[in-house]
Amino acid sequence: xxxxxxxxxxxxxxxxxxxxxxxxxxxxxxxxxxxxxxxxxxxxxxxxxxxxxxxxxxxxxxxxxxxxxxxxxxxxxxxx
Amino acid sequence: xxxxxxxxxxxxxxxxxxxxxxxxxxxxxxxxxxxxxxxxxxxxxxxxxxxxxxxxxxxxxxxxxxxxxxxxxxxxxxxxxxxxxxxxxxxxxxxxxxxxxxxxxxxxxxxxxxxxxxxxxxxxxxxxxxxxxxxxxxxxxxxxxxxxxxxxxxxxxxxxxxxxxxxxxxxxxxxxxxxxxxxxxxxxxxxxxxxxxxxxxxxxxxxxxxxxxxxxxxxxxxxxxxxxxxxxxxxxxxxxxxxxxxxxxxxxxxxxxxxxxxxxxxxxxxxxxxxxxxxxxxxxxxxxxxxxxxxxxxxxxxxxxxxxxxxxxxxxxxxxxxxxxxxxxxxxxxxxxxxxxxxxxxxxxxxxxxxxxxxxxxxx
Numbered sequence: 001x002x003x004x005x006x007x008x009x010x011x012x013x014x015x016x017x018x019x020x021x022x023x024x025x026x027x028x029x030x031x032x033x034x035x036x037x038x039x040x041x042x043x044x045x046x047x048x049x050x051x052x053x054x055x056x057x058x059x060x061x062x063x064x065x066x067x068x069x070x071x072x073x074x075x076x077x078x079x080x
Numbered sequence: 081x082x083x084x085x086x087x088x089x090x091x092x093x094x095x096x097x098x099x100x101x102x103x104x105x106x107x108x109x110x111x112x113x114x115x116x117x118x119x120x121x122x123x124x125x126x127x128x129x130x131x132x133x134x135x136x137x138x139x140x141x142x143x144x145x146x147x148x149x150x151x152x153x154x155x156x157x158x159x160x161x162x163x164x165x166x167x168x169x170x171x172x173x174x175x176x177x178x179x180x181x182x183x184x185x186x187x188x189x190x191x192x193x194x195x196x197x198x199x200x201x202x203x204x205x206x207x208x209x210x211x212x213x214x215x216x217x218x219x220x221x222x223x224x225x226x227x228x229x230x231x232x233x234x235x236x237x238x239x240x241x242x243x244x245x246x247x248x249x250x251x252x253x254x255x256x257x258x259x260x261x262x263x264x265x266x267x268x269x270x271x272x273x274x275x276x277x278x279x280x281x282x283x284x285x286x287x288x289x290x291x292x293x294x295x296x297x298x299x300x301x302x303x304x305x306x307x308x309x310x311x312x313x314x315x316x317x318x319x320x321x322x323x324x325x326x327x328x329x330x331x332x333x334x335x336x337x338x339x340x341x342x343x344x345x346x347x348x349x350x351x352x353x354x355x356x357x358x359x360x361x362x363x364x365x366x367x368x369x370x371x372x373x374x375x376x377x378x379x380x381x382x383x384x385x386x387x388x389x390x391x392x393x394x395x396x397x398x399x400x401x402x403x404x405x406x407x408x409x410x411x412x413x414x415x416x417x418x419x420x421x422x423x424x425x426x427x428x429x430x431x432x433x434x435x436x437x438x439x440x441x442x443x444x
Contacts, residue, residue, distance in 0.1 A: 015220065018343060018344040021346070021347045022339065023228060026336060031239060037240070069258060072342065
């Protein structure tokens with residue numbers, strides 16, 4: 001009954017995409033902050049190579065977060 | 081002449097609804113940013129107003145589909161649309177008065193359904209559309225957002241629990257500015273469209289526009305301005321409920337709730353299943369609280385919010401039906417809508433003055 005009234009396929013896809021994107025973006029952002037925090041700590045402790053590695057990870061995370069935001073704007077402009 | 085007067089009243093009422101929509105739903109976008117001090121209150125509502133304005137211009141895809149799946153098109157007349165808007169505005173103001181975040185879109189749909197029911201009987205209401213487009217999404221939206229918010233805060237605490245709070249808090253505050261901006265933009269693309277749709281529908285039924293026309297530029301600009309103005313004025317009572325009364329929020333919870341909300345809204349929009357911004361953010365806030373500790377959520381406040389959601393459709397429908405019935409007392413001309421609009425304006429002005437005198441919280 002409900003299946004004939006509700007577009008269950010769109011609903012299912014929406015739920016999966018919402019959970020995946022919500023969890024994914026949060027994970028990326030949390031890892032970015034973790035890397036930035038470790039970077040500062042490593043610098044303070046004078047471990048240059050490790051600091052550089054964490055800096056790279058933080059920048060990559062930031063880029064991924066920016067890409068997710070850009071994707072969100074594209075989704076908004078292409079609503080059907 | 082009569083029909084032109086009704087059209088003017090419908091346009092003015094639609095813009096008034098748009099204003100209450102911005103005013104009422106500001107809370108969804110900025111409450112968590114304000115409560116975690118990611119942004120100063122005035123700056124936050126100004127930022128949200130600007131992005132709501134911009135969002136109204138981004139996409140016109142849903143502008144002509146308001147209530148089209150829940151009410152038979154033959155039952156929609158300018159007076160039905162007017163009565164429906166009265167129902168939606170009245171319910172928005174009631175829930176604002178009690179500081180309860182409820183869906184403006186559901187209020188609009190409820191108002192139009194009630195007015196159409198009063199005008200043309202039960203056959204005018206498409207029950208399958210009400211279930212499929214309103215009731216099921218109303219259940220799914222907060223549930224999904226709750227789950228995403230709870231998982232998101234668990235991840236944040238797991239990954240960052242042992243880090244120094246200084247950089248972490250600053251980072252989450254920056255994240256909240258971005259996620260709040262996404263929410264404001266998404267709100268503008270969804271909700272300003274509904275007003276454009278209502279005005280366009282009224283212009284088409286009055287013969288001023290051909291069927292299937294896009295909204296004229298003045299409609300787009302005025303709808304964008306009304307929602308942005310309402311957002312800037314801000315519904316501080318609802319902001320307080322969303323920001324501090326459901327849970328006492330830290331920066332990680334604020335980011336989790338807003339990030340979860342933005343992701344859920346955009347993902348569902350992408351797959352053609354748009355969900356209520358209000359329901360999503362409220363669910364995200366509760367999830368971000370419960371993900372830390374179930375008892376951290378003030379379930380009494382949450383219960384009141386859910387009750388307001390459940391009542392939105394029938395209450396707005398009842399007011400919409402009553403408004404339609406009232407206008408018919410004065411015949412089919414413009415007299416009924418004119419008298420009702422004037423009476424409504426007086427009541428709203430009185431309520432605002434009383435509320436402001438009572439000292440509604442307006443942060444600097």
